[in-house]
Amino acid sequence: MTESTASKPLNGETCLWTSNGKKPGRNGFVKTHCLFQQQKCRRPQENHNVWHNASVYNKPFVESFEETPLLVAVLTYMGYGILTLFGYLRDFLRDWNFEKCHVAKERDEQKDFVPLYQDFENFYTRNLYMRIRDNWNRPICSVPGARMDVMERVTHDYNWTFKHTGTVLFDVINMGSYNYLGFAENSGLCANAAVEAAMKYGLGVCGTRHEIGNLDKHEELEKLVARFLGVESSMVFGMGFATNSMNIPTLAGKGCLILSDELNHASLVLGARLSGSTIRVFKHNNMQSLEKLLRDAIVHGQPRTHRPWKKILILVEGIYSMEGSIVRLPEVIALKKKYKAYLYLDEAHSIGALGPGGRGVVDYFGLDPCDVDIMMGTFTKSFGAAGGYIGGNKELIDYLRTHSHSAIYATSMSPPVAQQIITSMKCIMGEDGTTLGQERLCQLSKNTTYFRRRLQEMGFIIYGNNDSPVVPLMLYMPAKIGAFGREMLKRNIGTVVVGFPATPIIESRARFCVSAAHTKEMLDTALNAISEVGDLLQLKYSRHAWPSDEETNHFSYLDSHQD
Amino acid sequence: MDVKNMREYMGWLYYQYLLITGIYVLEPWEKSIFNTVLFTMVAMVVYTSYVFVPIHIWCNFETRLKKKDKYYLICHLPKCTYRLLELSLIF
Numbered sequence: 151m152t153e154s155t156a157s158k159p160l161n162g163e164t165c166l167w168t169s170n171g172k173k174p175g176r177n178g179f180v181k182t183h184c185l186f187q188q189q190k191c192r193r194p195q196e197n198h199n200v201w202h203n204a205s206v207y208n209k210p211f212v213e214s215f216e217e218t219p220l221l222v223a224v225l226t227y228m229g230y231g232i233l234t235l236f237g238y239l240r241d242f243l244r245d246w247n248f249e250k251c252h253v254a255k256e257r258d259e260q261k262d263f264v265p266l267y268q269d270f271e272n273f274y275t276r277n278l279y280m281r282i283r284d285n286w287n288r289p290i291c292s293v294p295g296a297r298m299d300v301m302e303r304v305t306h307d308y309n310w311t312f313k314h315t316g317t318v319l320f321d322v323i324n325m326g327s328y329n330y331l332g333f334a335e336n337s338g339l340c341a342n343a344a345v346e347a348a349m350k351y352g353l354g355v356c357g358t359r360h361e362i363g364n365l366d367k368h369e370e371l372e373k374l375v376a377r378f379l380g381v382e383s384s385m386v387f388g389m390g391f392a393t394n395s396m397n398i399p400t401l402a403g404k405g406c407l408i409l410s411d412e413l414n415h416a417s418l419v420l421g422a423r424l425s426g427s428t429i430r431v432f433k434h435n436n437m438q439s440l441e442k443l444l445r446d447a448i449v450h451g452q453p454r455t456h457r458p459w460k461k462i463l464i465l466v467e468g469i470y471s472m473e474g475s476i477v478r479l480p481e482v483i484a485l486k487k488k489y490k491a492y493l494y495l496d497e498a499h500s501i502g503a504l505g506p507g508g509r510g511v512v513d514y515f516g517l518d519p520c521d522v523d524i525m526m527g528t529f530t531k532s533f534g535a536a537g538g539y540i541g542g543n544k545e546l547i548d549y550l551r552t553h554s555h556s557a558i559y560a561t562s563m564s565p566p567v568a569q570q571i572i573t574s575m576k577c578i579m580g581e582d583g584t585t586l587g588q589e590r591l592c593q594l595s596k597n598t599t600y601f602r603r604r605l606q607e608m609g610f611i612i613y614g615n616n617d618s619p620v621v622p623l624m625l626y627m628p629a630k631i632g633a634f635g636r637e638m639l640k641r642n643i644g645t646v647v648v649g650f651p652a653t654p655i656i657e658s659r660a661r662f663c664v665s666a667a668h669t670k671e672m673l674d675t676a677l678n679a680i681s682e683v684g685d686l687l688q689l690k691y692s693r694h695a696w697p698s699d700e701e702t703n704h705f706s707y708l709d710s711h712q713d
Numbered sequence: 714m715d716v717k718n719m720r721e722y723m724g725w726l727y728y729q730y731l732l733i734t735g736i737y738v739l740e741p742w743e744k745s746i747f748n749t750v751l752f753t754m755v756a757m758v759v760y761t762s763y764v765f766v767p768i769h770i771w772c773n774f775e776t777r778l779k780k781k782d783k784y785y786l787i788c789h790l791p792k793c794t795y796r797l798l799e800l801s802l803i804f
Binding site: 225228229230232233236239278281282308627628629630632633686687688 | 725728729731732733734735736737738739740743747
């Protein structure tokens, strides 16, 4: 529970039989020809997960997932226990009509039927989520750039209903939008081009790609995306989630095996389930676990008949948005080549955000795009638009054009959105004649390093890779989720806080997304506010010794002011 | 000035207590219920320890002094306890 899965090595098994003709050693343990040997010494590892297989990486891969402190874990469980008791109390009062029930209920006439609503499924929603609901779904009334305007809301019945007061909080620093390169703007090159496209094509497409919804803008965009990624051909779709959930069923079916990472996004999980293939899950970013699954799959084949699998598809993401970790792509590619599997890489968060040229995680590691069979990504995050793409071989993409559900049934991308992507992509590639793209990439990388370093020095527990622009800050306790969101908004900073069920029950967090549009002053303001709130709420759990702020942490509570 | 700092500090401690137990998210009447229950339990613990802990310490001391190993034969434990209970009832 408190240890991270990425840093734990697989337990060595004692094999009584030999698969490769070698005699077992004294304790029955056979050395297998695994590509990635398990760690021999079983010392508890330092949490900085560096250099397991140094030969395939050309730069340090530093990820850290610090363990939950035991006291904090115990107190978090205690907090959840107390809130559960009060949840039962409130449910009892609602059931016996001592207080008004705001939740959907069946009518009296239907009491004898099979119940429509299972109470316990919504227990968490009714009794915890509702109490801190004002931290989510905040209405924004401006473009979600580096600063945004948030509409103020009040609630008179403890978050069951909201009313707008009419006031607007201006210039709230936006630390929650996926705006990695700052292309979410309402003026400038991209916006003007999008306006022109709207004037020429209108806004609606009124058809699917198969029928009259295929515009020349889509063709232009697809050629550009293929050139950007370095693949032969690509196809774009109107919605990022639908790209995954509608295309994985096209690629894999019955008799295929899907190996998917533990922490994959809901769209990948949904697509895998819809496909009807067998799904096996490997531990997050753990190459030994993946290798074991591959070996077992090839040795044993399909479950009952032991026939070989039709294909084995590995589903991974470039950056995992809840952890901030980057996939170990060189190792995955080495495994894929050795065991003849296919790789599906979902670069929703990493395209445009990683790599010297902004071409994603493949560029970040300096690998060949041809090694990844299917490169998928979305335009929502770094390009300031909406939609998704899939890139790969020409045969693959031609197959998808005819067989994908998205192509046949879903409306295609709107023209101004396609134009926004075209302009922003050309800007990143440097083809529009300015150095704006390169400047933004450098700014993002600098901002990421600075922000992460400062937060770690302050003493917070930060998960993830040092180069990922997604920064999760651990909160743990349920009351602190609500308190953090509210305190940050009071200081004019908009943040996203996440709890169960998007994360494990005790590991709730606040997730910051660093953007190239943030200037250093904005980041400093935000960091000072985060430090203040961290002292107020006692969030500085980290036990690593950082040189600058260790002395001040002990006495900082005397200076902090109360709520 | 010192009183103001103390009050601020006590307020901050109360805020930490609200956050750690998770009561921060509850409505005011639920907070009152929890505080009342907790305060009652703590008061009962304090009262019991005030009444019974000194006598148990004293009897243990006596046991060790007289080198006997039977706790309940030593001293006038029932009478002492009775007297102390009488005293506490007066208060």
